[in-house]
Amino acid sequence: DSGVTQTPKHLITATGQRVTLRCSPRSGDLSVYWYQQSLDQGLQFLIQYYNGEERAKGNILERFSAQQFPDLHSELNLSSLELGDSALYFCASSGGQGSYNEQFFGPGTRLTVL
């Protein structure tokens, strides 16, 4: 158990819909990272938050947005969903005690867009 929690575990929705994925980081970690894993694209970095502020951005679509709240949990919002958005979405956290050598991954949310 990494200490990172993600909900829901599975999500099935239709094209055009909007969903919110939730992540709670490991206790003490200030940084939260979101990654997308699909069969054809591998593990892709989407966005990072540090203590409530956006810190780094990857190839995140404009239809996707995220935020980190004062209690450090984070939400990833995916809108106008397309079939190609079906993937595993992982949240990871790091930075506890100032160490960034290791990222701790949550169990992931499997999104299926029909």
Place this chain on the structure above:
Amino acid sequence: GQSLEQPSEVTAVEGAIVQINCTYQTSGFYGLSWYQQHDGGAPTFLSYNALDGLEETGRFSSFLSRSDSYGYLLLQELQMKDSASYFCAVRDTPAAGNKLTFGGGTRVLVKP
């Protein structure tokens, strides 16, 4: 941008040694990490190299040569439970958020 190359698949028998190579081209580099992922599971951290040389953690070792933009993960005394995908990942600089860019992964299949 960043790009990482690693073999797509390796097959070996129990007790054998496997080396997974990783070459990278990056615009920002702070270190090279390795993660293991079992089917349906989350990536889990194996090792991290910030400096040139070998890091040993039990049956797994990782090597980095910054001048060659090259690293490898060595799996020794292979066990069935080592069947998984292994990813190398470049850690970006703190100024860029320490984000990870992953290679495509190497699927390791351990046979009895």
